Amino acid sequence: MRQFYIAAYDIGDHRRRSAALALVRAYATGGQKSVHEVFLSPAERGELLHGMALALDEQRDRFLLLRLDTSARCHTLGKASPPADPDFFYVG
16 A cells, blocks of 8 residues: 655755656656655655665755655645545556
8 A cells, every 4th residue: 555755855966856856756646846745655665765865965965755644634725636646656
């Protein structure tokens, strides 16, 4: 079963930021700039964390993966739609 997470990063170097963006977008279902909505299985969570550990400089960069409660009420603004785990997911 997949859990809902918010993945956010703060990276100063353009090359590392591009690598982090590509890695997170491989799992993202939504988001903007450096904050993304992701649904992850335990294995996918491990892959994402491992990939980020390899891509980032732990002295200069920051990465946050925050698990959210999917049973909590979701508030959206404007034309936004609430996050939803898709029926299938292609990582590649």
